């Protein structure tokens with residue numbers, strides 16, 4: 801039985817373990833800090849898929865007033881292919897809709913095969929470049 805719910809602070813280790821198992825962490829990002837920041841205010845959340853009391857999938861989402869964003873979509877390697885990403889994306893979109901968010905976007909690293917998932921689910925490739933800078 802799969803349950804989809806918002807993460808609570810006590811889920812941190814299990815959520816980060818999924819991110820690491822899925823190859824979603826990067827040396828320049830602190831995943832524990834990312835998790836705590838997302839749960840630290842009302843404009844963001846981490847949604848988890850739980851199966852037999854084990855967290856097997858995650859999606860971080862947040863609304864900045866213009867767009868909703870999704871980060872850290874990941875499903876444990878031994879549970880992929882069961883429709884969990886679809887459910888997590890649906891739940892993230894519902895969370896955003898409930899806050900009046902009109903459009904959702906996400907960033908995908910070049911070469912990530914998950915592009916096929918988004919295209920399959922009807923997401924449209926955008927003609928934009930992403931620029932970033934550190935604020936610390």
Ligand SMILES: CC(C)(COP(=O)(O)OP(=O)(O)OC[C@H]1O[C@@H](n2cnc3c(N)ncnc32)[C@H](O)[C@@H]1OP(=O)(O)O)[C@@H](O)C(=O)NCCC(=O)NCCS
Nearest residue numbers: 822873874875880881882883884885886913914916917920
């Ligand atoms: C990408 C990922 C989240 C997909 O999770 P998943 O639970 O296996 O996906 P689902 O089973 O929910 O797939 C939903 C649908 O998309 C399809 N799909 C999944 N991955 C796909 C891919 N790479 N290419 C094309 N279609 C794909 C499935 O066949 C399924 O189709 P159906 O419902 O019509 O049968 C998972 O492979 C993962 O964790 N990858 C590593 C982390 C990652 O790269 N995340 C994305 C970062 S933005």
